Amino acid sequence: MHHAVTIAVAALAALFICPAGAEVLIGVAGPMTGKLEWTGTQLKRGAEAAVADINATGGVLGQQLRLITVDDFCDPEQAVAAAQKLVADGVVFVVGHYCSGASIPASKVYEAARVVQISPSSTNPMLTEHGRATVFRVCSRDDAQGLEAGDFLADQWGDRKIAILHDNTTYGKGLADETRKQLNRRGVTEAIYQAYVPGKDDYSAEIVALQAADIAVLYVGGYHTEAALMVRAARDRGYPVQVISGDDTATEAFALIAGPAAEGTLFTFVPDPRRNPEAADVVERFRAENFEPDSWTLHSYGAAQTWAQAVEKAGSLEPKAVIASLHNNQFDTVLGRIDFDDKGDLTTQSWVWYVWRSGEYVPVE
Known part of the structure; x- marks a missing residue:
């Protein structure tokens, strides 16, 4: 007891x-x-x-x-x-x-x-x-990311035909719009600005239209799955369009979907914490x-x-x-x-350019 x-x-x-x-x-x-x-x-x-x-x-x-x-x-x-x-x-x-x-x-x-x-x-x-x-x-925020992307497009490809495609999501369209805003501020007007339907298995129709319009640079505002399928469709046609995208492209999954076509794709991402x-x-x-x-x-x-x-x-x-x-x-x-500002954002906004090389992303030197 x-x-x-x-x-x-x-x-x-x-x-x-x-x-x-x-x-x-x-x-x-x-x-x-x-x-x-x-x-x-x-x-x-x-x-x-x-x-x-x-x-x-x-x-x-x-x-x-x-x-x-x-x-x-x-x-x-x-x-x-x-x-x-x-x-x-x-x-x-x-x-x-x-x-x-x-x-x-x-x-x-x-x-x-x-x-x-x-x-x-x-x-x-x-x-x-x-x-x-x-x-x-x-x-960091997309207004800072779009600023970086818009300047880069204007500096590197201001005299070529640029297309901006987005997936109509809060992220994708938001980033595409910020990029476009800065590109236009720099005195460059994109040749094409339009939405694509996310979640499809194939984007060759979109790529055919870009090639017919003689687009040299494609900026994709959206997620890595569609960006990877687009770059793959372009390379399958032997179309050397330069694909550029945002931070969602910083994932091994992009290279797994794009395969060898990933090579040379450019994107912005925060400084790599690794x-x-x-x-x-x-x-x-x-x-x-x-x-x-x-x-x-x-x-x-x-x-x-x-x-x-x-x-x-x-x-x-x-x-x-x-x-x-x-x-x-x-x-x-x-x-x-x-450290945070009064909105809850980082006090320092930082975006860096990366390129896909041999199956991994590395900072652009």
Whole structure:
């Protein structure tokens, strides 16, 4: 009898020392299935690695983190449903979403629930222009990316025929429009500006039309799947159009789809965090697991790292305190030093040119 009482008392004591719910729930949201599954996996792997590393060093405020993954299919409605699920599950923070068209509608759900959201990769300016206090991002914006692309097109191909195609998504059209705006400011008018239908298996009809119009340069505002199919269709016809695109092209999946046609494709991406000394250990561990942390993997890791440091500096998980901490501190991460402006954007916007060479992307020298 005494033995049973002792066990019961010990169990009760344990409840007070480690209260149920001592785990802190956080979410990661992105396209975990479908054509962008590769990228969703990168977000998931980045967040998982960050959670494992944070937990190994004692968690946040002495509590362990648990990660919940949701699939938003890079779709606005599904993103809202995914955000609602995370909120219902009781998360206090979300790494995500990947696509701007998912992050923006989801941000309303998080704002209403006072859940902090840090996107690793949503580059459309409107994400932070809405002025939601809970929204941050650890990547640069498309108005800066479009400026870079528009200048490059004007400088290098101002006297040639340029086509700008976009997929009508928040990200793709937004980036195409920013690029076009800067190209036009520079006194160059594109020969073609039009939308294509995303998700098709073949873009040879679009390529035939560009070739007939004598287009020398194609700027693609959209995701890597379609850009890869376009460059492949062009090379299959022996058409040497220069394909240029944006940050979504920074993924091994582009080269897998495009094959040898990937060679020479140019695109803008943020400075590659795999080259950061601060990321060396994490990169090494990913590679030991046979996973290449390209594209936005380390941004996902860095988003979780930034939030965890903000919580520690605030000494609280209370949303208002964490938000103030994110605005008022600098954070040392795998992405380097992070600090936010009053909108939740990085104080320094940086885009770099890359080219596909022999199956990998390297900075343009």
